[in-house]
Amino acid sequence: MSNLIEAMKWRYSVNKFDKSNKLTDSQFNELLEALILSPSSYGLQPWKFIVVTNPEVRVQLQAAGYGQPKITEASHLIVFAVEKNIDNALVDKYIASVANTRGLSVGDLKGYKDMIKGSLATKTEDQKVEWATRQLYIALGVLITAGAVNNIDVGPMEGFDTKKFDEILGLDKLGLESKVMAAVGFRSSDDPHAADKKVRYSKEEVVIEVK
């Protein structure tokens, strides 16, 4: 079995984290690097990853997260937020970054820039946020997989009041909206879910081959 498949079988959505077992800075930074390297449509990266280390803030978030213990117990908590304003300024910022990184002029990228702006112009504000949220979930998937291959547990959570999270974290003022979060840490040896068998449909049920 490949290391990847072993890791994907090893991982599960941990319910009870070991409060005393923290990631080292180097372990956590590697996960952040993987997150930042996540692909997104056009490469626009319409996201921010909020790393919440303040214990009091995590207690407040827990109250807005249906009391889920992992919000306070996991070593780290990352809240995934999307940009609310997917506008021309966001595209211009990205194009400037491409130009700077690849030693091009912004003018060289005019065709690409106009294509992105044209495509976004066909969407409503809600559709743009929905599109950006899909990009966010790619990053979440990358984090889960990166955690698994490093034997680090990542617990994705959608079960929280996003409006309250935005208030607590001051995301409104930053033009951001929280969508999903991940508890990152190490499983407790007495997690009641540790022995649960993984429930997945078979290959025949989920793979459709068009030959």
Ligand SMILES: Cc1cc2nc3c(=O)[nH]c(=O)nc-3n(C[C@H](O)[C@H](O)[C@H](O)COP(=O)(O)O)c2cc1C
């Ligand atoms: C986007 C997403 C949101 C989830 N939200 C929660 C959550 O709020 N609370 C929770 O305990 N588990 C949550 N889960 C965990 C799922 O229930 C779990 O991934 C699923 O049952 C498959 O089990 P496994 O991850 O252990 O393989 C979430 C998973 C995903 C991918």
